[in-house]
Amino acid sequence: MALQVRVAPSKVVLQNLLICVILFYTVYYLVLSVGCMALQVYELSVLAPFDFKTCPSWLNTSYQVLLISTEVTYFICGLLFVLIVEEWVWDYAISVTILHVAITSTVMLEFPLASHWWAALGSGLISMICGGQALACCLFKDNFIYPELDGF
Incomplete structure (x- = not known):
């Protein structure tokens, strides 16, 4: 006889959200580390994922590392979220981004009122959603949930 455990749907959603947030920041710091080594940036704050005050200049290597890390993290996490939440990547991508903005404001x-930061965040979010949803559609095309629009 197998042990059956029932978990409330809201607990599953919160658990998945926590896993996605932890994954997001883990990937962010890994990509940030690789970016620092590649661009030879030797001093960067531990709070770098939350830094929106760095001067936006292509001559500033710290800014380049932050921007590239943000974009690469969002894209990679969009693909990794598929393994956790299947076809609900868009929902968790938006939720993680809202939590990231809240954590950034707190830290x-x-x-953050810097337009360059919002532009980077927005383009990263779009790449996360598009890449993740495309992968989810390919992986789960046989059991993908499509809304019924007959009576709409």
């Missing part, structure tokens, strides 16, 4: 003690 930096102000709300």
Whole structure:
């Protein structure tokens, strides 16, 4: 006789969200480390994922590392989220991004108003959703949930 455990749907969602957030920051710090080594940036704050105050200049290697790390992290996480949440990548991508903005505001003690930061975040979110949903559609095409629009 097998042991059956029932988990409430809201607990599953929160558990998946926690896993996605932990995965997001783990990937972010790994990509940030590789970027620092590649671009030879030897001093970068531990709070780099939350830094929206760095001067946006292509001559500033710290800014390049932050920007590239953000974009690569979002894309990779979009693909990895498929393994956790299957076809609900868009939902968790938006939720993780909202949590990232909230954590950034808390860590930096102000709300980010830098347009370059929002542009990077927005383009990263779009790549996360598009890449993740495309992979989910390929992997789960036989059991993908399509809304019924007959009566719409």
